[in-house]
Amino acid sequence: MTYSIIGSGAVGAALARQFARSGIAVGIANTRGPDAIARDLGAGVVPMALADALKADVIILAVPFRAHAAVAKALPGWSGKTVIDAMNTYGISADAFQGQTSTEVVATAFTGAHVVKTFNQLAAALLARDPAEHGGRRLMFLSSDDAAAQAAIAKLVSDLGFAPISLGALASGAPLISFGGNGVAGPLVLKDLVQHG
Numbered sequence: 001m002t003y004s005i006i007g008s009g010a011v012g013a014a015l016a017r018q019f020a021r022s023g024i025a026v027g028i029a030n031t032r033g034p035d036a037i038a039r040d041l042g043a044g045v046v047p048m049a050l051a052d053a054l055k056a057d058v059i060i061l062a063v064p065f066r067a068h069a070a071v072a073k074a075l076p077g078w079s080g081k082t083v084i085d086a087m088n089t090y091g092i093s094a095d096a097f098q099g100q101t102s103t104e105v106v107a108t109a110f111t112g113a114h115v116v117k118t119f120n121q122l123a124a125a126l127l128a129r130d131p132a133e134h135g136g137r138r139l140m141f142l143s144s145d146d147a148a149a150q151a152a153i154a155k156l157v158s159d160l161g162f163a164p165i166s167l168g169a170l171a172s173g174a175p176l177i178s179f180g181g182n183g184v185a186g187p188l189v190l191k192d193l194v195q196h197g
Contacts, residue, residue, distance in 0.1 A: 001026075001057050001058060001144065001152075001156075002025075002055070002056040002057045002058070003019065003024065003025070003026045003027070003056055003057070003058045003156075004026060004027035004028065004029065004048070004055075004058070004059050004060070005019075005026060005027070005028045005029070005053075005059075005060045005062055006028075006029055006030070006031070006032055006050065006053060006054075006059060006060065006061055006062060006063055006071055007030060007061065007062030007063040007067075008030045008036070008037045008047075008062075008066075009062065009063075009122075009124075010124035011031075011034075011086060011119070011124050011126075011127065012028060012060075012062035012063075013038060013041060013124075013128070014124045014125075014127040014128035015060060015062060015086070015119060015127065016028050016041040016042065016045045016048045017020035017041055017042050017045075017050050017128050018127070018128070018131075018160045018161070019040060019042070019044065019045060019160065020026060020042020020043055020044055020045050021042065021130065021160075021161070022160050022161060023043075024156075024159060024160070025044040025045075025046070025197060026042065026043065026046070027045075027046045027048045027052065027053045027056060028045055028046070028047055028048070028053070029047070029050045029053035029054075030050070030063075031050065031067075031070075031132070032066060032080065032143035033049060034047035034048050034049060034089075035047075044127070050074060051074070052057050052072075052153070054074055054075055056081075056175075057080075057081060057082065058081070058082045058083075058084065058156070059081060059082070059083050059085050059151070060083075060084040060089055060119065061083060061084065061085055061106070062086045062087070062102070062119075063087065063104065063137050064087070064090075065087045065088065065089045065090070065092060065127060066092070068085075068087060068106055068109060069109050070180050072109035072110050072111075077111060077112050078110045078111055078112045078113035079111075079112035079113070079196055080112070081106075081110075081112075081114070082113065082114040082115075082116065082149050082152065082153065083106070083110045083112050083113040083114070083115050083116070084115075084117075084119060085102070085106045085115060085116070085117045085120070086119035086120045087102070087117075087120060088102075088120050088178065088179035088189075089102045089178070089179055090179060094184070097137075100191055101117075101171060101174040101175055101178065101194055102174070102178055103115060103117040103143070103170050103174045103178070104170050104171070104174070106145075107145070107170070111136040112194035114146040114148070114149035115145070115146070115149070115170075116142055116143070116144040116149050116150055116153045117138060117142065117143040117147070117158075117170060117173070117174045117177060117178070118142040118143070118157060118164075118177075119140065119145065120139065120177065120178065120179075120189075121140075121141055121177040121178075121186075121189050121190065121191070122138075122140075122187055122192070123190060123191070126192060128136075129168065130161065131160065131162045131163075131164060132161060133194050134145040134194055134196075135196060136163070136196035136197070137161060137162055137163040137192040137194065137195055138161075138162055138163065138192065138193070138195075139162065139163050139165055139175065139191075139192055139195055140157045140163065140164055140165070140175070141161035141164075141165050141166075141167050141173075141176065141177045141188055141195065142154055142157065142164055142165070142166055142167065142172045142173075143167040143168060143169065143170050143172075143176075143177065144169070144170060144173075145169050145170050145174030154166060158194055163194075163195035165195075176188045177189060
């Protein structure tokens with residue numbers, strides 16, 4: 001399984017450091033090209049062009065929400081790929097989603113992909129910290145309409161050191177871990193929760 005992160009801002013860099021800490025190779029790309037990506041993200045983190053990053057099996061979206069549509073258009077089809085929505089929707093009206101969750105909107109853009117919502121519910125500074133905390137592991141929630149993809153990404157979440165918690169389908173689970181339109185936060189957003197035992 002190969003992994004890439006699209007977006008090298010605070011969230012993308014935090015995730016890259018978690019991959020490096022866990023010894024899992026990952027590519028990282030942005031719209032400005034590999035020369036604009038920090039080189040101190042850790043061993044196994046490879047800055048690359050967007051076209052190369054999109055060859056990965058699992059692609060993590062860590063870009064501003066409005067930028068996801070341009071990423072989706074960079075490939076003619078997404079069949080067989082898993083896309084992780086690690087974005088939030090700051091400053092976007094709830095009307096823009098027409099009754100869907102933001103991740104359902106993402107799934108529509110990435111036709112054929114297996115879409116999973118996760119990695120978005122912690123502040124970047126907290127996301128970058130070692131998930132082992134106070135004798136336990138920091139929780140990371142996931143939601144997807146694809147049970148197999150959700151299970152595969154739950155394993156990745158665990159391999160990165162977090163304790164994965166499945167919230168089920170996007171319509172019911174994603175709102176719990178999303179900044180919705182109009183800045184409304186789900187009840188599990190920005191909660192630093194640790195699982196013991």
